[in-house]
Amino acid sequence: MNDCLFCKIVNNEIPSQKIFENEKILAFLDINPINPGHVLIVPKKHCNGLLDAGEENLNALIQPVPIIAKAIMSALDYEGFNLGVNNGSAAGQIVPHLHFHIMPRRAGDGHHLFHGAPYQLGEIEKVAEKIRQQLT
């Protein structure tokens, strides 16, 4: 895509700190990291998000995650990592070219991702049923 920031990074039109690449994906450092070493993995072939990615892009993106995550943790002495995708602007996606965030973590680093509040009594069953209906 002509005007896409991450396509420009893939095409070397914008500089990045590249970490890893193969025929299908590029991994580079996020310039506003959650913690230093926060990496973005993008497919070289443009897609907006998870819903239009297709199997080839998805497989190519997930395959190197453990390899890159282990390298970040060893290099910078982290204890764990979060894997994240912001999908759609409502979910905080700023760059509309699919990317996986690998966010390295240490205990007590102050980040609290993905942990919400419990359901009201009886609510969880209704929510699950609504989603299951869409899947049948």
Ligand code: AMP
């Ligand atoms: P998202 O909210 O999932 O779309 O995240 C986009 C991410 O891209 C943010 O974490 C930004 O810090 C990061 N970002 C934006 N511009 C660049 C850039 N030129 N190089 C590396 N990372 C970038």
Ligand code: ZN
């Ligand atoms: Zn793109």
